[in-house]
Amino acid sequence: MKTTLFYLHDPMCSWCWGFRPVWDEIQVKLRNEFPELNLVYVAGGLAPDCDDPMPLEMCSAIEGYWKRIATELGATFNHAFWTENTPRRSTYLACRAVLAAKRQHREHQMVDAIQQGYYLRAMNPSDEEVLIQLAGEVFDQKRASVDQFCTDLRATAIDQELQQGIRQCRQFQDQGLAGGFPSLVLSVSEKDNEGSCYGINIDYKDAQGVLAQIASYLK
16 A cells, blocks of 8 residues: 655745644654655645735735734744845745755755744745755755755756646645645555545644544554
């Protein structure tokens, strides 16, 4: 049996940041209980490339989401971001940065760097120079690795991979298996069979319900 759990996300999605502690717990337990399960991150892209400043109404709305997530889930946000930067509704570049880091087996580390840079350090991951700075931290300032990251970040192949991820997320959404970000979709297939996909309901406060759903399909 081949099993894959797809994690649909955007590194600049505030609800993904709120879900992060529970998601980390889920991943650890899945690796222990179901080591054969393949965990696949799919960067789905919240907002396309844009150089225009974010309208004030949108800034206020998104900062409002941050406050809500902080209240409901206990997540920490550095609201200095809104006064120290020129926010843009543009997340595709951050998604491409995750995919570029994945080429050097640093996908999860890049997600972590972007989230912490954005939400805790008031950095703007919509800016290429910020992503390159974060890549330097991820790759321990190894010049060759950072240079390769920069090349990959701007490569057509990386953008094509992002577009494929966006299409996959939309397909899951069209099938009623996923909503917004974050979402989890479990694929289970027997050898030589097409298999089935199942949407996993997310509990932002408790890993056990998510794990129980996954276990019900795998045991």
